[in-house]
Amino acid sequence: xxxxxxxxxxxxxxxxxxxxxxxxxxxxxxxxxxxxxxxxxxxxxxxxxxxxxxxxxxxxxxxxxxxxxxxxxxxxxxxxxxxxxxxxxxxxxxxxxxxxxxxxxxxxxxxxx
Amino acid sequence: xxxxxxxxxxxxxxxxxxxxxxxxxxxxxxxxxxxxxxxxxxxxxxxxxxxxxxxxxxxxxxxxxxxxxxxxxxxxxxxxxxxxxxxxxx
Numbered sequence: 001x002x003x004x005x006x007x008x009x010x011x012x013x014x015x016x017x018x019x020x021x022x023x024x025x026x027x028x029x030x031x032x033x034x035x036x037x038x039x040x041x042x043x044x045x046x047x048x049x050x051x052x053x054x055x056x057x058x059x060x061x062x063x064x065x066x067x068x069x070x071x072x073x074x075x076x077x078x079x080x081x082x083x084x085x086x087x088x089x090x091x092x093x094x095x096x097x098x099x100x101x102x103x104x105x106x107x108x109x110x111x112x113x
Numbered sequence: 114x115x116x117x118x119x120x121x122x123x124x125x126x127x128x129x130x131x132x133x134x135x136x137x138x139x140x141x142x143x144x145x146x147x148x149x150x151x152x153x154x155x156x157x158x159x160x161x162x163x164x165x166x167x168x169x170x171x172x173x174x175x176x177x178x179x180x181x182x183x184x185x186x187x188x189x190x191x192x193x194x195x196x197x198x199x200x201x202x203x
Contacts, residue, residue: 001154001155001156001186001187001188001189002151002152002153002154002155003123003139003152003153003154003155029152030152030153031152031153032120032141032149032152032153035120035121035139035153036120036121043152052127052128052129053127061125061128061137061155061186063186063187063188065174065188066174067174067177067185067186067187067188068186070174070178070183070184070185070186071129071184071185071186072184073183073184082186084128084129084132084186084187085125085127085128085129085132085137085155086125086126086127086128087123087124087125088123088124088125088126089123089124090121090123090139091121091122091123092120092121092139092153093120093121093164093165096118096119096120096121096141096164096165097120097121097141097153099148099149
């Protein structure tokens with residue numbers, strides 16, 4: 001389960017019935033530098049299924065692969081990216097998150113969202 | 114299973130019901146040479162791992178399904194705290 005920032009949403013003109021009831025959002029996984037220093041770099045875009053009500057800018061727990069379909073139980077769904085939680089506070093220590101030689105290793109910040 | 118380093122923690126009030134009362138750590142998975150492997154992940158901890166600890170994460174969602182119920186979207190959980198000096202990025 002990676003951490004991802006919601007950057008937009010996806011609307012479908014036609015979709016499978018299983019997708020009803022939730023929304024599809026566009027998310028970008030957070031890298032170590034992004035978590036530790038608010039750096040702008042992100043991973044590759046992912047479209048995730050959300051039924052918790054995440055909005056643009058919120059950081060969510062991005063469940064992927066088989067586990068993303070678990071919440072649907074016996075219902076067969078094509079979902080492989082699921083919003084498992086909306087993060088309130090992220091506290092990452094740059095000394096631990098960044099490789100030793102990273103230039104920015106001077107501040108230690110707690111970021112409350 | 115894969116070795117990782119605890120780089121921080123996170124809290125979430127709005128979450129999937131099976132994740133209630135779970136302690137969430139942010140873990141950077143490591144390759145065999147100790148380098149970072151991909152983006153940091155959220156891992157669920159029952160062993161009391163602290164910041165900076167090296168941990169062994171189970172990467173199979175089965176363990177979390179047994180612990181938290183079949184509908185849990187969780188995958189990574191801390192299953193061991195290796196002693197220091199185990200060679201990998203120690």
